[in-house]
Amino acid sequence: MIRLEGIERVYRVGGQLVRALAGVDLEIAAGEYVSVMGPSGSGKSTLLHILGLLDRPTAGRYLLDGRDVTGLDEAEQARLRRETIGFVFQFFHLVPRLSALENVELPMQIAGLPPAERRPRAEAALAAVGLAERARHRPDQLSGGQRQRVAIARATVMRPRLILADEPTGNLDRASGREVVELLERLHRERGMTLVVVTHDPELGERARRRLHMRDGRILEGTQA
Amino acid sequence: MRAGETLAFAARSLAAHPARTALTMLAVAIGAGAVLMLSALGEGARRYVVREFAALGTNLLIVLPGRSETAGATPGLFVGMTPRELTLEDALALLRSPHVRRVAPVVVGSAPVSRGGREREATVLGSTAELVRVRHWRLARGRNLPEGDPRRAQAVCLLGATVARELFGADPPLGQWVRIGDRRFRVIGVLAPQGFALGVKVDEMVVVPVASAQALFDTSGLFRALVEARSREAIAAARRDVLATLRERHRGEEDVTVVTQDAVLAAFDRILRALTYALAALAGISLSVAGILIMNIMLISVAGRRAEIGLLKALGATPALIARLFVAEAGVLAAAGGLAGIGIGLGAVELAARLYPLFPFAAPWWSAPAALGVALAGGIGFGVLPARRAARLDPVAALASR
Numbered sequence: 001m002i003r004l005e006g007i008e009r010v011y012r013v014g015g016q017l018v019r020a021l022a023g024v025d026l027e028i029a030a031g032e033y034v035s036v037m038g039p040s041g042s043g044k045s046t047l048l049h050i051l052g053l054l055d056r057p058t059a060g061r062y063l064l065d066g067r068d069v070t071g072l073d074e075a076e077q078a079r080l081r082r083e084t085i086g087f088v089f090q091f092f093h094l095v096p097r098l099s100a101l102e103n104v105e106l107p108m109q110i111a112g113l114p115p116a117e118r119r120p121r122a123e124a125a126l127a128a129v130g131l132a133e134r135a136r137h138r139p140d141q142l143s144g145g146q147r148q149r150v151a152i153a154r155a156t157v158m159r160p161r162l163i164l165a166d167e168p169t170g171n172l173d174r175a176s177g178r179e180v181v182e183l184l185e186r187l188h189r190e191r192g193m194t195l196v197v198v199t200h201d202p203e204l205g206e207r208a209r210r211r212l213h214m215r216d217g218r219i220l221e222g223t224q225a
Numbered sequence: 226m227r228a229g230e231t232l233a234f235a236a237r238s239l240a241a242h243p244a245r246t247a248l249t250m251l252a253v254a255i256g257a258g259a260v261l262m263l264s265a266l267g268e269g270a271r272r273y274v275v276r277e278f279a280a281l282g283t284n285l286l287i288v289l290p291g292r293s294e295t296a297g298a299t300p301g302l303f304v305g306m307t308p309r310e311l312t313l314e315d316a317l318a319l320l321r322s323p324h325v326r327r328v329a330p331v332v333v334g335s336a337p338v339s340r341g342g343r344e345r346e347a348t349v350l351g352s353t354a355e356l357v358r359v360r361h362w363r364l365a366r367g368r369n370l371p372e373g374d375p376r377r378a379q380a381v382c383l384l385g386a387t388v389a390r391e392l393f394g395a396d397p398p399l400g401q402w403v404r405i406g407d408r409r410f411r412v413i414g415v416l417a418p419q420g421f422a423l424g425v426k427v428d429e430m431v432v433v434p435v436a437s438a439q440a441l442f443d444t445s446g447l448f449r450a451l452v453e454a455r456s457r458e459a460i461a462a463a464r465r466d467v468l469a470t471l472r473e474r475h476r477g478e479e480d481v482t483v484v485t486q487d488a489v490l491a492a493f494d495r496i497l498r499a500l501t502y503a504l505a506a507l508a509g510i511s512l513s514v515a516g517i518l519i520m521n522i523m524l525i526s527v528a529g530r531r532a533e534i535g536l537l538k539a540l541g542a543t544p545a546l547i548a549r550l551f552v553a554e555a556g557v558l559a560a561a562g563g564l565a566g567i568g569i570g571l572g573a574v575e576l577a578a579r580l581y582p583l584f585p586f587a588a589p590w591w592s593a594p595a596a597l598g599v600a601l602a603g604g605i606g607f608g609v610l611p612a613r614r615a616a617r618l619d620p621v622a623a624l625a626s627r
Contacts, residue, residue: 049621052539054538054539054620054621054624055620055621074543074544075543075544075545078538078541078542078543078544078546079541079543080541081538081539081540081541082540082541082542083541087539087540089536089624091532093532093533093535093536093539093624095533095536096241097237097238097240097241098237106537106540107540107541109226109227109230109234110226110537110540110541110542110546111541112226112227154540158541
């Protein structure tokens with residue numbers, strides 16, 4: 001599903017060039033569960049942003065479903081994100097003035113789906129993460145774990161084939177972190193969604209069948225469990 | 226995202242900051258209200274002047290000697306070459322038209338008017354009894370000029386209100402003699418205060434029989450002739466008859482100018498309309514200030530919602546959609562403020578109309594749509610820059626900001 005060829009990403013910070021990614025080659029098959037681990041600054045978040053089409057590589061090629069997406073313009077990349085990729089962030093990124101249900105509806109709204117179709121799908125997605133009862137609550141009326149579950153419902157409601165999770169438990173206590181991870185894994189299992197989790201938490205990283213370790217912008221090893 | 230949803234989304238994000246949203250709307254409302262109130266003031270001035278001008282007389286045609294190619298409010302001012310005078314006989318001949326009700330010949334001059342030790346310079350009008358009727362003047366005291374053959378000079382006069390007061394003070398002027406130039410006239414009437422008429426103060430005039438004025442100023446021609454048509458519909462026919470009669474009497478030459486009161490009114494109307502537009506445009510400038518405020522607020526909003534913009538991008542919103550969302554926000558601000566301003570403005574006009582019932586305040590029909598249109602155009606126009614800034618945000622950096 002995913003194929004990265006010689007991906008480099010160089011930032012200019014002050015007068016200095018920082019190589020966040022220094023030649024990454026990677027293949028991820030459809031339906032895989034991959035964790036990306038490494039210390040801060042190892043380039044794992046940059047890798048996730050490139051995979052999510054939120055960032056552009058300085059050099060190299062990115063093939064998504066066999067299609068070179070490196071040179072697509074912003075609008076085309078936006079459409080791909082909308083249809084193919086779901087994001088789960090460390091800080092949830094729920095829109096504070098919208099209810100849980102409306103937050104889940106947001107990607108469908110952006111995609112221009114009619115309200116009659118959106119509402120039942122959003123309700124089903126919330127039910128799938130166990131929050132059917134909380135649909136009318138606003139984010140500030142939900143616990144951290146609940147917020148992340150709303151975010152997962154939002155990430156999956158468009159039925160993307162790729163879920164990118166950036167430190168999904170980084171802002172949660174152990175119990176709710178475990179719930180969130182189990183939820184992600186269940187969706188991956190039940191719906192066959194490709195799951196890429198970036199974390200510096202070894203315990204979380206170990207759960208993935210395939211583990212990538214990053215250091216200084218390179219993938220050191222791929223461990224197949 | 227659908228259009229209605231874009232607006233709803235924009236409205237909700239505005240509602241999340243009630244104080245700054247309300248203040249920005251207030252600025253727009255003041256601008257839109259100012260457009261409405263100032264245009265109502267201009268329109269009121271127009272109606273006031275037109276009303277006053279219409280009071281000069283009804284269905285009036287003004288016949289001026291000389292052919293003027295220039296259409297304007299007072300062609301008499303730039304009468305150049307006069308090939309032939311307009312005579313009293315010409316004026317009297319106009320009465321033959323069935324469309325003409327009254328004709329008042331007018332001779333104008335300036336002469337010192339004195340009584341006893343008091344003297345002042347006054348405009349002296351030579352005319353007939355018809356002048357007072359054509360002009361709808363009222364007499365405060367005494368009677369009108371004598372009827373009868375206007376060719377006969379009689380030593381009688383009517384005094385304007387100011388002239389009467391200055392020459393006679395508290396004394397009764399009727400039956401008294403005044404000296405106008407080198408002749409003596411007996412006062413038979415005093416005009417009620419009238420205000421302005423065609424730029425001349427009626428109150429500072431003296432009216433004498435036309436033949437007396439011709440002798441006084443040693444002239445055989447008329448300054449003009451005022452013709453009253455039988456009805457509004459008869460104005461055009463009366464104009465044709467006047468021109469035909471005078472052409473015939475002037476050996477086929479069309480050497481007079483006929484200005485209808487309609488044309489003069491129309492000229493005033495045009496000028497004051499332009500004034501109203503100018504006032505509205507001035508108020509529109511205040512709306513552009515409100516537009517800048519909208520831009521400022523939108524820039525703050527974009528800066529404060531970077532994470533949200535990043536999220537929308539991650540969820541698949543195109544830069545165009547992000548831009549639309551923010552332009553919609555600016556548009557909703559402007560529209561709501563504009564509508565509120567129109568409401569406030571209409572209320573203020575209504576209040577002013579009650580406080581000053583004599584002045585015909587009225588917001589012209591176009592002022593409300595214009596106020597709303599300018600507010601919207603300004604809001605959206607000034608919203609474009611912040612919206613583009615939002616659309617161009619780098620999603621990674623935007624998501625990182627909390």
